[in-house]
Amino acid sequence: MDTDFSQSTGPGNLDIMVVMGQVHAVECQFWARETSTDWWDCIVLQVWDDSQWLRNFRLYKGTSIELCDLLSPALKHKNTKMRAALTVHKRVVIALWKLATPDSYRSVGNQFGVGKSTVGAAVIQVANAVTELLLSRVVTLGNVQVIVDGFAAMGFPNCGGAIDGTYIPILAPDHQGSKYTNQKGYFSxxxxxxxxxxGRFTNxxxxxxxxxxxxxxxxxxxLFQQLQQGTFFPDQKITDxxxxxPIVILGDPAYPLLxxxxxxxxxxLDSSQELFNYRLSKCRMVVECAFGRLKACWHSLLTRLDLSETNIPIVITACCALHNICEN
Structure with a gap:
């Protein structure tokens, strides 16, 4: 006998059909598709050594656990009736993998046995946590005398840093593409x-x-305001x-002479000016090399970041903080 379910008039009819075996009751379960986490649980956690962790996540396993401990206050989630929460460690390494590779969200999700939306959420959550909890601790000036001595050994006296800018490729923001097009012709x-x-970021x-x-x-x-007011570096002058x-910073010709x-x-140029340029260029190249290592480590900064205009600076900032952690 055919049954027209559209004719059911209330829950009473459904109860009767369950008893008659025409409709089968379904037990409540976690809201998640069947995925495999064997690669993460059995291979990465159990088999990979430090060299494999460093190559794929840019951090040693022990360092990644220390990072998780620092970020835990912002990342720890509880299970709900609908789904089990990812561990902090797994959320962090998902974000590290996505930032360190050009892989798509779907590909990373398949690797770790999660959905692509979970990968996207992990990246933003971890980036926010790094920015809020670690940025002021790792992107900092540190010991100025050590920095000055380091640049002096490279040939430039009383130098506190090298400054430059770099383009980070992005997708064209809606209705604002023209102002994000750089001199090289792409959105950034x-x-x-x-x-x-x-080559560690200090600002x-x-x-x-x-x-x-x-x-x-x-x-x-x-930074300009602090340098102009004389509050960024200590008042440490030399006489030549x-x-x-005073303590100076080094820039390319695009920057003003101050x-x-x-x-x-x-x-x-005369010979003394050529020597000055040589020494300045030698020290200033440190910032170019830092940008190179940053992008070589976090490959997502080499591809067009497919994030909102609000989230892009957060992810770039987090990568800079992670760069300093790796350098240290």
């Missing part, structure tokens, strides 16, 4: 960074559209040829 957001003698500014000039970004940054020289910002000589 600018990362401005000051680095020490070892960053993220979020300006790619069309904006480096000098404008610099003049509107908090009867000229007092008492505390040195840039190369241009036009025809």
């Amino acid at each position: 957001m600018v990362l401005q960074a000051l680095v020490d003698h070892k 960053i500014s993220v979020g300006w559209p790619g069309k904006v000039h480096d000098a404008r970004i610099f003049r509107n940054s908090g 040829a009867d000229v007092e020289m 008492p505390w910002l040195m840039k190369p000589y241009t036009s025809s």
Whole structure:
């Protein structure tokens, strides 16, 4: 006998059909598709050694656990009636894998046995946690004398850092594509960074559209205000040829020449100016190398970040903090 379910008039009819065997009751269960986590549970956690962890997650296993402990206050979730929460460790390494590789959200989800939306959520959650809890601890000036001594050994006296900007490719924001198109012709957001003698970030500014000039970004940054007021570095001057020289930073020709910002000589040069440019360039290349290592480590910064305009600066900032953790 055919049964027309559209004719049911209330829950009473459904109860009767369950008893008659025409409809089968379904037990409540976690709201999740059947996925395999064997690779994570049995291979990564049990078999991989430190070299494999470093190659794939950019951190040693022990360091990743320490990172999880630091981020746990912001990432610890509870199980619900609908689904079991991912562990903090698994959420962190999912984010690290996605940031370190050009893999798609679907591909990363298949690797770890989660949905692609879970991967996207993990990236933003971890990036937010790193920015809120670790940024001020790892992206910091540190020991100024060690930095000055480091640059002096490279040939430039009383130098506290090298500054530059780099383009981070992004998808074109809605109705704003023109202002994000940089001079190289692609959509981007600018990362401005000051680095020490070892290429660790000591100050960053993220979020300006790619069309904006480096000098404008610099003049509107908090770093510029601190340097102008003399509060970023200690008041530590040296005297050379009867000229007092404060701690300076080094920039390329795009930056303005200031008492505390040195840039190369241009036009025809004599031998002393050529030597000055050589030493400045040698020390300034530290920031270019830092950008290279940042993008080589976190490959997502080499591809177009498919995130909202609000989340892109958070992810870039988190990658800078993770860069310093890796460098240390």
